[in-house]
Amino acid sequence: xxxxxxxxxxxxxxxxxxxxxxxxxxxxxxxxxxxxxxxxxxxxxxxxxxxxxxxxxxxxxxxxxxxxxxxxxxxxxxxxxxxxxxxxxxxxxxxxxxxxxxxxxxxxxxxxxxxxxxxxxxxxxxxxxxxxxxx
Numbered sequence: 001x002x003x004x005x006x007x008x009x010x011x012x013x014x015x016x017x018x019x020x021x022x023x024x025x026x027x028x029x030x031x032x033x034x035x036x037x038x039x040x041x042x043x044x045x046x047x048x049x050x051x052x053x054x055x056x057x058x059x060x061x062x063x064x065x066x067x068x069x070x071x072x073x074x075x076x077x078x079x080x081x082x083x084x085x086x087x088x089x090x091x092x093x094x095x096x097x098x099x100x101x102x103x104x105x106x107x108x109x110x111x112x113x114x115x116x117x118x119x120x121x122x123x124x125x126x127x128x129x130x131x132x133x134x135x
Contacts (some may be wrong), residue, residue, distance in 0.1 A: 002126075005033035009042055010132055014113065018129045023059075026090070027093065028084040031070055034133060035053065042080065042081050045104035046095035048079060050095040051087055063120040064113045071110050074100055096114050108135035 003020035014037050018029035028067040035041070052069050054062050066084070079097035087094045114132040121128065 001028050005029040007037050013132050013134055015132045020127050024086055024126055026129050030129045031081050031084050034070060035081055038107035039080055039103040040106050041080060041103040044098040046082060046096045046098060049098050052093045052095055054092055059120040060118045063131060064118050065087060067113045076116050083097050085127060110135055
């Protein structure tokens with residue numbers, strides 16, 4: 001199984017790209033890309049989990065909503081998402097978090113997901129995601 005992520009230069013923002021063999025693994029990779037763009041959780045022990053109910057919309061809206069939830073958890077609850085796993089009974093997703101103060105800030109904190117250039121879908125048997133985030 002192959003999976004990964006990267007950040008791509010983008011004027012005044014940050015573009016994230018991720019890929020994986022499964023939809024859930026691709027979502028986990030893009031969340032990791034977002035978090036690694038501004039924080040290093042190092043060896044912080046995972047703490048709370050947060051259930052995320054996916055919206056009943058298309059894949060791009062799911063991706064944007066998930067990343068907005070990651071930003072919301074950081075801003076409002078001081079939680080930093082370090083992984084995404086399938087929720088109970090295979091429905092929804094679960095964010096695995098650490099306290100934000102356990103991480104070292106290494107970049108600009110994201111403010112929001114842009115409404116343009118969100119892509120998430122399957123191509124040739126592999127899932128791909130691309131999103132631009134305001135910092």
